[in-house]
Amino acid sequence: MELNGRTAVITGGASGIGLATAYKFAELGANLVLGDIEQGPLNTAVSALRDKGFSVIGVQGDVSVESDVQALKEAALEEFGGAHLIFNNAGVAAGPTIGTAKKVWDWVMKVNVDGVINGINVFVPHFLEQNEGHVVNTGSLAGLGGVPGMGAYCASKFAVVGISESLFHELAMRGSQVGVSALCPGFVKTRIFESQRNMPSDLRSYNESPDARALNDLGSAAVSAGIDADIVAEAVADAVLTNKFWILTHMKAAVRTTEQRLEWMKGSGPTTINLEGATQP
Numbered sequence: 001m002e003l004n005g006r007t008a009v010i011t012g013g014a015s016g017i018g019l020a021t022a023y024k025f026a027e028l029g030a031n032l033v034l035g036d037i038e039q040g041p042l043n044t045a046v047s048a049l050r051d052k053g054f055s056v057i058g059v060q061g062d063v064s065v066e067s068d069v070q071a072l073k074e075a076a077l078e079e080f081g082g083a084h085l086i087f088n089n090a091g092v093a094a095g096p097t098i099g100t101a102k103k104v105w106d107w108v109m110k111v112n113v114d115g116v117i118n119g120i121n122v123f124v125p126h127f128l129e130q131n132e133g134h135v136v137n138t139g140s141l142a143g144l145g146g147v148p149g150m151g152a153y154c155a156s157k158f159a160v161v162g163i164s165e166s167l168f169h170e171l172a173m174r175g176s177q178v179g180v181s182a183l184c185p186g187f188v189k190t191r192i193f194e195s196q197r198n199m200p201s202d203l204r205s206y207n208e209s210p211d212a213r214a215l216n217d218l219g220s221a222a223v224s225a226g227i228d229a230d231i232v233a234e235a236v237a238d239a240v241l242t243n244k245f246w247i248l249t250h251m252k253a254a255v256r257t258t259e260q261r262l263e264w265m266k267g268s269g270p271t272t273i274n275l276e277g278a279t280q281p
């Protein structure tokens with residue numbers, strides 16, 4: 001799908017992968033609607049993009065609330081007269097499998113999974129009607145294989161990958177021109193391991209066990225050693241332009257994870273997870 005003159009809606013657009021992709025799409029001629037739960041960073045992102053002459057508006061909201069996602073579509077139609085791409089990207093990370101309160105699991109699932117479902121429910125009917133559009137859902141390498149210390153996150157990202165594959169097959173069965181991509185990066189230098197900044201305040205105390213903190217520190221170190229978000233943005237734009245489903249910015253780790261899982265299913269024991277291997281392409 002062309003991006004020039006089209007309108008792209010990006011959730012979690014104020015930071016990290018979403019913001020880097022906003023710049024890339026804008027350089028390719030797209031109008032932008034950035035959604036984010038954080039008003040301050042959203043205002044900063046919108047001003048910086050406007051200073052470069054790009055067409056962009058920001059709409060504050062929570063992706064787990066369907067009416068907030070609906071507001072993104074309405075803003076796109078009102079401001080730019082159309083909506084052609086939804087990047088369901090907003091996400092949070094928290095909590096190991098053992099010892100994480102159910103309320104924290106619910107928060108991760110609501111943002112990471114309900115956010116994607118809401119994006120699909122709001123935008124896909126519109127894309128089908130105009131027989132043009134593209135959906136990019138942000139999964140993760142943690143959606144291709146289980147990772148220690150990230151139970152809720154893995155659950156949510158496996159769901160995102162599964163939803164994306166189902167959507168791909170449903171669109172193919174209809175012979176639709178609407179495209180879908182699943183973005184599954186390894187570690188990327190962003191603020192993902194500071195996700196608690198967006199955690200509802202009544203949940204914060206649940207996430208402060210020594211185990212949770214230690215694993216968070218491990219994840220933060222891996223993120224610092226990860227790739228730049230610009231590289232991810234390039235890959236996302238390429239997948240939209242060439243209608244590619246898998247966006248695997250850390251190809252070696254993605255293939256290794258998948259092959260090892262297959263061997264495990266076939267009867268060989270699981271190998272230990274190598275987080276360092278997931279930091280570089």
Ligand SMILES: NC(=O)c1ccc[n+]([C@@H]2O[C@H](COP(=O)([O-])OP(=O)(O)OC[C@H]3O[C@@H](n4cnc5c(N)ncnc54)[C@H](O)[C@@H]3O)[C@@H](O)[C@H]2O)c1
Nearest residue numbers: 012015016017036037062063090091140187188190191192
């Ligand atoms: N950074 C990595 O190593 C990595 C790896 C794989 C996948 N991802 C995924 O990439 C996506 C983007 O994260 P990032 O790494 O750029 O982190 P980030 O924290 O820099 O950006 C996430 C953005 O989402 C926003 N957000 C959080 N909760 C929200 C909500 N309820 N509604 C709307 N916006 C909300 C945040 O305010 C932030 O601007 C996430 O889905 C994340 O899981 C990240």
